[in-house]
Amino acid sequence: MDGDRRGWRQCLLGGAVFAVCMAGTTLPTPLYGLYQEKFGFSEQTVTVVYAVYAFGVIGVLLLVGNASDAVGRRPVLLWGLGCAAVSAVCFLCATGLGWLYAGRLLSGLSAGLFTGAATAYVMELAPSGGASRATFVATAANMGGLGCGPLLAGVLAQYAPWPLYLPFAVHLALVACSAAVLLRLPETVRERRPLSTVRPQWPGLPPQVRAVFGPAAIASFVGFALFGVFTSVSPAFLAQSLNVHNHAVSGLVVALAFFASTAGQLAVGRVGVGRSLPLGCAGLLAGLALLAGALRWDLFLLVVLSAIVGGGGQGLAFRGALSAVAEASPADRRAAVISTLFVVAYAGISVPVIGVGVLAVHIGLEDAGLVFIACMAVLVSTAAVYLLRRPVPART
Template sequence: MDGDLRGWRPCLLAGAVFAVCMAGTTLPTPLYGLYQEKFGFDELTVTVVYSVYAFGVIGVLLLAGDASDAVGRRPVLWWGLACAAASAVCFLCATALGWLYAGRLLSGLSAGLFTGAASAYVIELAPRGSPRATFVATAANMGGLGCGPLLAGVLAQYADRPLHLPFVVHLGMVAVSAAVLTLLPETVRDRKPLSTVRPQRPGLPPRVRAVFGPAAAASFVGFALFGVFTSVSPSFLAHSLGVRDHAVSGLVVALAFFSSTAGQLAVGRVGVARSLPLGCALLLAGLALLAGALHWDLLALVVLSAVVGGTGQGLSFRGALSAVARVSEADRRAAVISALFVVAYTGISVPVIGVGLLVEPIGLEGAGLVFIACMALLVSAAGVYLLRRPVPEAEPADRT
């Protein structure tokens, strides 16, 4: 048993570093209401501040998504931790709105650097051939995203200096993560200079397009749902439901990410061909529950929407990733996966800004209902298409 644990130790430590970085990207979520009070900005500004993060991620994916394949995993992860630390410093120094934009952009850069490199690193450090390696990478990614708002919400509610302490704690965690990273081995043996890294152009070979369209639509809706939860749900909870407990707001957002982890893990049992339409159905149910929550002002429906929608997001996104990887040729696979991530992160930003634009003329509830109607149409079309033309069954998800 001890020997088995020692074999897993590098993988688990790398997973912990991954989780720390991703937690920083969602740390401000339950604090946006406090920033609104401090700087006096509206809901549209909240959504724009939130969405700057996604543009940072997309920029890194397009410009340096494969950098760790060339220069090594650890250098890229150190750059990611440096961006995470700089983001925390921006929030600590925030005396005007510009600091929040800078902090979110740096947070997006850290997530973009970590998403591919850390996933590969965790899997490479696991005992060879273990199907649990993907589980560790998935849990670290989505679990870290869920822990961010939970940590910030609890500290903001029950400790002093709510706009400072969460970022001080995260800075300490980043410092420990950097120390841990120095103890872990490099897994890329044939390293090249940074000058060899070239921008990646997402591409879609003809054989991929039939699968990519509905898979991308489901991914777009799932990430859009997460975008709404992590940007405007704390404001809805406070103003419409009277829930001003930051810990509760953070927990509701965290539930969506934790449920996504469960959904992604279920793909191995459900199978890729079934996980995509099932994920679409659960996303549709999550959207319906959110519509009910907006209409009747019920906290229970918000919680159910987070759980059901999060599970659907996990099923649909991991199923989409597995499906497009399965039908892509090896020399084009990275470009196709990059294209899927670009669509997904567009979903986490553009619709959220649309909600922000509609808040002033029709209110938060009305804007939310318009968003839900648009996303429901998109995910329904994708689901119907996938039922009529199922994607090819892939290898079990842990091997894709």
């Protein structure tokens, strides 16, 4: 019994460290408008600054995504915290656009190092027989941390002094505390190898996975693209079109999408993998429709509903996609297939978001958003139709 309590305590502490790191990746979200005023760059530049993060994540996943299996979980997580700390320093020292690019790239590196390693670490710290609860801890830490970032930054920027400095100073302190906690937690990889044995883990797609992978990848791409637009341009839309200049409100709207995604992922256990992917696609389509209504009629309520419905759909779709793809993959290729799915998902955060920024320069933010929604709706509808014709086998 004491061993179980100690295991769950360590599992929760590992989850807290995970959440702190992920919060740093979304911390700048409600602050981009302030950076625009300070440095005088366009909405297109905001989307590029945001998307640099995804390139960092993809690079780490491809090159050293399996490093923690060799050198251990704690060293990789400490590297991730180091990247998060240097990212915060870049934002604290920012005197121009280059600092923002560097901060976002380092933030992406930290997320790439944490995503796989921290999920595995949290699950390994849990007592035997607690896999389901440990998965909940890892999921809540990941998406909950992403949601807490803009909420924390928005509240501090709105109600405390030094809006462009205090959020990152607070995060830097949290990272230092997380490093101290991590150093007291046990290592879970027993047989460690030198870093020189780690090889790039290139994407792979065995033939038996392709039928499942197509709709799963489309749903993941659209879900992450929706998050990308919310976290990069929704604060600007709220300010320009809805006259909402409260940074705490902007941060809360973005946070709602991530919190709803957490709820959607947790619902997969009850809904089942077979139904979660098509239901997730339906949720994404509904979220896109609500966002289109918000852009068309300038209604704040529809923005909030879009965040909740679209976030829930993203959670259902992504966890369903991940489970379906993992189940269909042969054991010796599973890691490569999952890496491929993550690469597609993070491409959704970057490519469409940059496209919205480019279009916004020429046709305005609202019309650019509507073009984005139309394209994403076609993609997710295609995936939904395919799933109706060839459903994923039902599993619990």
